[in-house]
Amino acid sequence: MRKLCLLGLTTLVAACGGGGTSGPPAETDDDFPLPLAAGLAPTPPMGWNSWNKFACNINDAFVRGIAQAMVDSGMKDAGYQYVNIDDCWSLAARDANGSLQHDPGRFPQGIKPVADFVHSLGLKLGIYGDRGIETCGHRAGSEDHEVQDAMTFASWEVDYLKYDNCPDPGPNPGPIIQPRFEAMRAALEGSGRPIVFSVCAWSFYEWATRAGHLQRTTTDIKNLWTPDPNSTDRGSIITSLKTNQPLAAYGGPNQWNDPDMLEVGNSDNGAGPVTDVENQSHFSLWAIVASPLIAGNDLRNMSEATKAILTNKEIIAINQDAMGLQGALTKLTGEQSIWAKPLNGNGERAVVMLNEAATAADITVRFDEIGLRGGAATVRDLQAKADRGSFTDSYTVNVPSHGTATLKIVGAEPNRPRGTAFLSDLTPIYAANGLGPVERDHANGGSEGGDGSDIKIRATTYAKGIGMSAPAAVIYRLGGKCTNFSAQVGVDDSSTAGMGTVRFRVFADGEMLFDSQNVSGTAPAMAVNVSLTGKKRLKLLVTNADDGNALDRASWGDAKVECEP
Ligand code: GLA
Numbered sequence: 134m135r136k137l138c139l140l141g142l143t144t145l146v147a148a149c150g151g152g153g154t155s156g157p158p159a160e161t162d163d164d165f166p167l168p169l170a171a172g173l174a175p176t177p178p179m180g181w182n183s184w185n186k187f188a189c190n191i192n193d194a195f196v197r198g199i200a201q202a203m204v205d206s207g208m209k210d211a212g213y214q215y216v217n218i219d220d221c222w223s224l225a226a227r228d229a230n231g232s233l234q235h236d237p238g239r240f241p242q243g244i245k246p247v248a249d250f251v252h253s254l255g256l257k258l259g260i261y262g263d264r265g266i267e268t269c270g271h272r273a274g275s276e277d278h279e280v281q282d283a284m285t286f287a288s289w290e291v292d293y294l295k296y297d298n299c300p301d302p303g304p305n306p307g308p309i310i311q312p313r314f315e316a317m318r319a320a321l322e323g324s325g326r327p328i329v330f331s332v333c334a335w336s337f338y339e340w341a342t343r344a345g346h347l348q349r350t351t352t353d354i355k356n357l358w359t360p361d362p363n364s365t366d367r368g369s370i371i372t373s374l375k376t377n378q379p380l381a382a383y384g385g386p387n388q389w390n391d392p393d394m395l396e397v398g399n400s401d402n403g404a405g406p407v408t409d410v411e412n413q414s415h416f417s418l419w420a421i422v423a424s425p426l427i428a429g430n431d432l433r434n435m436s437e438a439t440k441a442i443l444t445n446k447e448i449i450a451i452n453q454d455a456m457g458l459q460g461a462l463t464k465l466t467g468e469q470s471i472w473a474k475p476l477n478g479n480g481e482r483a484v485v486m487l488n489e490a491a492t493a494a495d496i497t498v499r500f501d502e503i504g505l506r507g508g509a510a511t512v513r514d515l516q517a518k519a520d521r522g523s524f525t526d527s528y529t530v531n532v533p534s535h536g537t538a539t540l541k542i543v544g545a546e547p548n549r550p551r552g553t554a555f556l557s558d559l560t561p562i563y564a565a566n567g568l569g570p571v572e573r574d575h576a577n578g579g580s581e582g583g584d585g586s587d588i589k590i591r592a593t594t595y596a597k598g599i600g601m602s603a604p605a606a607v608i609y610r611l612g613g614k615c616t617n618f619s620a621q622v623g624v625d626d627s628s629t630a631g632m633g634t635v636r637f638r639v640f641a642d643g644e645m646l647f648d649s650q651n652v653s654g655t656a657p658a659m660a661v662n663v664s665l666t667g668k669k670r671l672k673l674l675v676t677n678a679d680d681g682n683a684l685d686r687a688s689w690g691d692a693k694v695e696c697e698p
Pocket of ligand 1: 184268297333335352353
């Protein structure tokens with residue numbers, strides 16, 4: 134029964150104690166809308182970058198032309214604002230004062246006049262630098278010149294810095310590169326100009342979520358749907374999507390996971406190899422996983438299909454939603470997957486259903502699997518910009534090969550908890566986990582639901598609780614009627630003996646109420662007991678404590694809330 138409850142089968146959810154269609158009637162919910170987060174990147178940055186299509190073929194007139202096209206094509210109106218110059222704008226040598234120099238063959242007047250032009254259009258200028266001694270294109274890097282270079286960028290009125298990771302730092306690069314990225318973050322903050330910091334370290338590091346406003350989670354994307362079987366380079370749209378997916382719990386305001394820039398439009402006009410259907414999927418998936426939306430195509434010359442994909446305001450709205458959550462993989466069945474996240478409105482969910490198979494397939498989304506109560510919900514197709522009507526419990530649509538359905542579903546939020554309620558009996562409105570689903574009344578196991586062992590921390594077993602694999606997050610609705618949350622937390626005994634280090638945090642309405650600091654695999658269970666009076670949402674977060682250990686099974690034994698009856 135517990136396993137079936139976990140899988141969310143409608144008929145059995147009520148038996149799990151909450152969220153089912155036979156419970157109390159849906160309540161009105163005054164939780165929404167939430168205000169936008171503070172900071173330079175409260176929502177994923179949107180713009181364009183020169184690298185994916187043009188590499189080093191850049192110059193002053195070209196960048197101005199792209200900026201003008203961003204306005205003329207409707208991209209600016211859709212929300213894109215950063216015009217980002219990537220590698221090759223500078224020289225290998227510094228000038229007599231030790232400052233970075235623009236390449237006079239490409240930018241004869243320097244960068245400041247380009248920034249002025251971009252700003253005159255109501256847009257922002259981004260530039261590229263590197264944490265090492267040279268960029269990947271063998272131009273001067275900023276190592277040991279961080280403060281000087283940040284001041285240079287600020288003097289040019291640059292608004293965004295993508296900071297790269299050359300020369301190749303070799304195996305176990307984290308400890309070597311971390312201080313270099315952190316030095317540039319500090320230098321930018323000391324520059325006196327607000328500059329978005331894009332950490333491009335080719336792989337995820339937990340420290341990068343603090344150093345940057347966005348952090349690359351992947352190696353370089355390629356303009357391919359799946360990797361080239363004849364190449365050792367595994368880069369592709371699907372590769373980047375899947376590498377980025379288990380990191381969902383880290384994504385959020387001012388720390389967006391970056392699965393790399395968009396390839397949409399780089400197969401335009403029959404150039405292949407990515408089809409319009411695949412490009413739509415690429416865009417819908419980047420939108421729902423709250424990726425930065427940095428176009429990488431020729432904005433001066435877009436097909437109608439590409440323009441329609443990139444400027445779809447309804448899909449952009451799910452990316453820019455103020456809840457600031459990275460859409461989680463909520464269901465994976467063979468080659469079909471469902472990605473979902475709550476939006477900043479009562480009962481609102483964004484859903485992308487992806488079909489990776491070679492033939493079209495029906496995909497069904499069950500409303501109780503995306504954190505709704507089940508029952509009635511309305512469905513809008515954001516790709517077709519068409520209302521599909523009202524449906525009960527689920528919605529089924531035929532999705533083409535390599536295609537997506539991109540939906541906004543509006544239904545009833547789960548009812549608030551009543552009395553003493555175990556979290557494992559409630560329906561979370563959001564659940565993201567490093568490996569497979571967040572488990573109810575089990576430790577995390579592998580990628581399947583219910584495949585873990587009993588929750589056990591230092592040989593004490595907990596019949597009730599939540600099992601996670603870091604990084605992971607769950608969010609529950611409280612309705613402002615609860616007084617207390619308590620649990621016993623620790624690395625689960627099912628992690629390889631004594632291994633794994635995690636950090637447990639509890640938030641309510643954005644306020645941190647509990648922080649375990651780093652908890653090792655041998656530490657005793659730690660008691661959590663926090664007041665929730667008046668709070669509307671409870672978030673449990675587990676992170677990797679910087680060690681990135683794949684055995685970070687983190688359990689919340691006896692996790693429960695005390696609420697009004
Ligand atoms: C690295 C980055 C790319 C691009 C190039 C430029 O490969 O990951 O995004 O900036 O360098 O040389």
